[in-house]
Amino acid sequence: MSQPRPEPYAEARAAGIRTRAGSRVPAAADHPAPGPSRGPRRRAGLAAAWRAARRGLLYAAAILVCVVVGFPIYWMVTSALEPGNLFNFPPRFFPSHPAWTNFTHIFTVNPLGRWLANSLFVAGGTMICSLLLAVHAAYGLSRFRGRAVDGLGFLMLVGQMIPVTVLTIPFYVLFRQLHLIDTLTGIVVATTTFSVPMCLWMLRGFFDGVPRELDEAALTDGCTRLGALYRVILPSALPGVVAAALFGFMLGWNEFFFASTFLSTETKWVATVGLVTYMSQYFVEWSALMATAFVITIVPAILFMVTQRYMMAGITQGAVKA
Amino acid sequence: MFAIAMMAPTVLWTLLVLVYPVGVTLRNSLFNVGAGFDPHPPFVGLGNYAALLADPIFWHSVRVTVLFALGNLLGSFGLGLVTAMLLHERFWGRPFARAVLLLPWAMPQVAAVVVWRWLLQVQYGAVNYVLWRLHLVATPSIQWLVKPSLGLYAVLAATVWWQYPIATTFLQAGIQSVPVDLYEAAGIDGANGWQRFRHVTWPGLRHVRNILLLMLLFWSLGQVIIIWTMTAGGPARATQTLAILVYQRAFSDFQFGSAAALATIVLAVSLSIGLLYYRLTLRTAQEA
Numbered sequence: 001m002s003q004p005r006p007e008p009y010a011e012a013r014a015a016g017i018r019t020r021a022g023s024r025v026p027a028a029a030d031h032p033a034p035g036p037s038r039g040p041r042r043r044a045g046l047a048a049a050w051r052a053a054r055r056g057l058l059y060a061a062a063i064l065v066c067v068v069v070g071f072p073i074y075w076m077v078t079s080a081l082e083p084g085n086l087f088n089f090p091p092r093f094f095p096s097h098p099a100w101t102n103f104t105h106i107f108t109v110n111p112l113g114r115w116l117a118n119s120l121f122v123a124g125g126t127m128i129c130s131l132l133l134a135v136h137a138a139y140g141l142s143r144f145r146g147r148a149v150d151g152l153g154f155l156m157l158v159g160q161m162i163p164v165t166v167l168t169i170p171f172y173v174l175f176r177q178l179h180l181i182d183t184l185t186g187i188v189v190a191t192t193t194f195s196v197p198m199c200l201w202m203l204r205g206f207f208d209g210v211p212r213e214l215d216e217a218a219l220t221d222g223c224t225r226l227g228a229l230y231r232v233i234l235p236s237a238l239p240g241v242v243a244a245a246l247f248g249f250m251l252g253w254n255e256f257f258f259a260s261t262f263l264s265t266e267t268k269w270v271a272t273v274g275l276v277t278y279m280s281q282y283f284v285e286w287s288a289l290m291a292t293a294f295v296i297t298i299v300p301a302i303l304f305m306v307t308q309r310y311m312m313a314g315i316t317q318g319a320v321k322a
Numbered sequence: 323m324f325a326i327a328m329m330a331p332t333v334l335w336t337l338l339v340l341v342y343p344v345g346v347t348l349r350n351s352l353f354n355v356g357a358g359f360d361p362h363p364p365f366v367g368l369g370n371y372a373a374l375l376a377d378p379i380f381w382h383s384v385r386v387t388v389l390f391a392l393g394n395l396l397g398s399f400g401l402g403l404v405t406a407m408l409l410h411e412r413f414w415g416r417p418f419a420r421a422v423l424l425l426p427w428a429m430p431q432v433a434a435v436v437v438w439r440w441l442l443q444v445q446y447g448a449v450n451y452v453l454w455r456l457h458l459v460a461t462p463s464i465q466w467l468v469k470p471s472l473g474l475y476a477v478l479a480a481t482v483w484w485q486y487p488i489a490t491t492f493l494q495a496g497i498q499s500v501p502v503d504l505y506e507a508a509g510i511d512g513a514n515g516w517q518r519f520r521h522v523t524w525p526g527l528r529h530v531r532n533i534l535l536l537m538l539l540f541w542s543l544g545q546v547i548i549i550w551t552m553t554a555g556g557p558a559r560a561t562q563t564l565a566i567l568v569y570q571r572a573f574s575d576f577q578f579g580s581a582a583a584l585a586t587i588v589l590a591v592s593l594s595i596g597l598l599y600y601r602l603t604l605r606t607a608q609e610a
Contacts, residue, residue, distance in 0.1 A: 070423075075448055090451055093448075140328035158592070163565040225324055305421060
């Protein structure tokens with residue numbers, strides 16, 4: 001990503017280069033010269049103290065931010081490990097009798113296993129559909145330019161910006177015609193609509209990073225364009241493809257709105273819908289809810305942790321580049 | 323020609339699930355479509371739009387949407403900037419800190435909401451207890467999700483907490499793209515930490531910052547899962563953004579015509595921000 005160089009420090013930059021080319025005057029404080037003068041040594045001591053203070057401050061800030069931001073996650077885990085209704089005042093910040101009973105309990109009060117399997121189906125389906133659609137389109141967008149190509153790119157971009165609720169009614173109408181109401185396939189179709197644009201932008205960024213010489217080499221070796229894509233480009237951009245696939249998976253796993261509107265049969269619910277329905281019951285059992293939330297979180301969290309570098313690179317690249 | 327062939331499946335898909343639904347919405351917005359999906363609803367022209375513009379609920383919703391977007395923009399951007407600056411420094415345990423700081427975004431939004439509802443619970447919630455012990459509030463039982471004046475803050479807390487990691491990622495990429503020799507030069511000129519941030523980092527982030535703020539704006543307009551599962555637009559419409567109102571008009575009030583008109587307005591706003599975004603990224607691409 002190349003930045004337009006801002007004006008204010010053009011001068012400083014020139015100064016820096018000059019100074020580095022010339023004598024290293026300001027560096028004297030870092031390496032006090034041995035000698036009778038005590039000035040530089042005291043200054044060196046001050047600089048060391050300042051550096052230590054700065055490090056201390058840095059660690060304090062890092063710990064503070066991590067504690068504040070990480071607390072909800074810690075609280076979820078702690079509450080999930082504590083049996084009972086958690087109605088304690090003051091709240092127990094460390095579990096007093098940690099146990100796994102909540103985690104077995106939640107699978108018996110609700111068909112959670114079934115819901116998780118459904119979620120897996122929706123997430124996997126969304127992943128496959130959006131990858132199939134996005135890989136080809138992203139390759140086209142990456143390798144060719146022109147009015148039509150740009151126009152389609154824009155259409156994709158706008159697609160990702162439409163609030164889900166805006167599409168809920170027309171999807172309802174469409175799905176009634178296609179007999180997709182109350183089916184998991186319908187949810188896959190609806191979610192794919194929202195994941196294709198992002199996958200497309202991510203993949204395009206990664207494809208742009210693969211040199212065009214590779215395409216040409218493959219073509220001269222007798223590959224077709226599609227063959228070049230499958231045999232040469234996809235393997236070279238594999239981390240990006242994995243990141244885009246996981247993005248689709250996570251979007252499918254997190255899907256809630258269409259599922260809660262279109263799925264009426266309880267055994268067809270996905271885990272997110274089950275969790276919210278469980279939460280809105282008259283008697284709220286918080287420890288069981290936290291355990292359910294934990295189970296639903298653990299799948300995307302692990303996938304994300306394993307691939308976070310590529311996924312985050314993909315999302316930033318896709319959004320920042322045109 | 324090949325490019326068109328490669329994109330054909332995606333284009334057909336988009337026509338089916340995006341352009342067609344949007345067409346249906348535009349058509350419905352001109353008719354008085356009620357509950358029974360009457361195949362020949364009465365034509366009302368721009369009547370649905372006129373009714374919306376005269377509706378105080380619509381204007382209230384516009385106000386809530388603006389406040390919510392502003393809160394999410396400020397919160398996510400601010401927290402994202404702080405965490406990105408922090409992660410840019412070298413310190414022991416940085417990979418762990420990075421994992422903790424990015425984790426909220428990896429959570430399903432509904433799971434985040436469940437956790438936040440427990441945190442904000444009136445009698446036994448951790449937030450109320452901590453605020454009370456720190457003497458920031460007078461009573462340990464604040465009704466975050468019941469009082470209309472507090473609903474938006476509660477929803478914003480959960481939204482910002484879930485959303486900010488993406489801002490961190492964007493800004494971290496931006497900070498890394500600022501050339502190192504600029505910092506060295508600033509150091510030689512005797513710039514302190516704040517000056518370095520003000521004159522080197524901040525201007526260097528200009529492009530990423532603009533894109534990020536636009537994306538956050540989109541996500542704020544499109545945010546429904548957190549708001550819906552946390553307060554469902556309540557208490558007393560305090561968190562009823564336009565995106566939520568569209569859904570309620572359709573699936574609670576069964577006024578599909580009015581909902582479609584509202585959806586069209588939301589679409590028009592999204593589209594104009596989209597154009598702005600496109601011009602911004604395109605201009606940078608041409609400069610590059």
